[in-house]
Amino acid sequence: MDTSYISVIFLPQGLLEYFDITGIDELCFVKDRSVYFQISLEERNMILGDVDGTQYESKGFTEITLQDFLFTWQSSLFGNKRRRWRHKKRLVKLSETTFHL
Numbered sequence: 001m002d003t004s005y006i007s008v009i010f011l012p013q014g015l016l017e018y019f020d021i022t023g024i025d026e027l028c029f030v031k032d033r034s035v036y037f038q039i040s041l042e043e044r045n046m047i048l049g050d051v052d053g054t055q056y057e058s059k060g061f062t063e064i065t066l067q068d069f070l071f072t073w074q075s076s077l078f079g080n081k082r083r084r085w086r087h088k089k090r091l092v093k094l095s096e097t098t099f100h101l
Helices: 004-009
Strands: 019-028 035-043 056-071 074-087
Touching: 019 074
Parallel strands: 035 074
Antiparallel strands: 019 035, 056 074
8 A cells, every 4th residue: 555645644754664554544424424534553663762672572552542633624543553562581661662753
């Protein structure tokens, strides 16, 4: 699926360096028949920053959904799956990675 137009129009510049688009759906509210987009994103399997990525393993995802109004008349939902990281030996969780966009 060609997602280049989605990244230019809807997403902040640089976001696709850290996330993959897993789904794009055009949906409709039944009550008023207004159309909106639902874009699903999944964090890539990489740790950012000064952390040694070989010492940590991905242990599932946390999911959030954000609603945004890209245009005054257009609602959009962003399903965001962020990875949870755990140290392989100490079993200590790593806080979520920070993205600089």
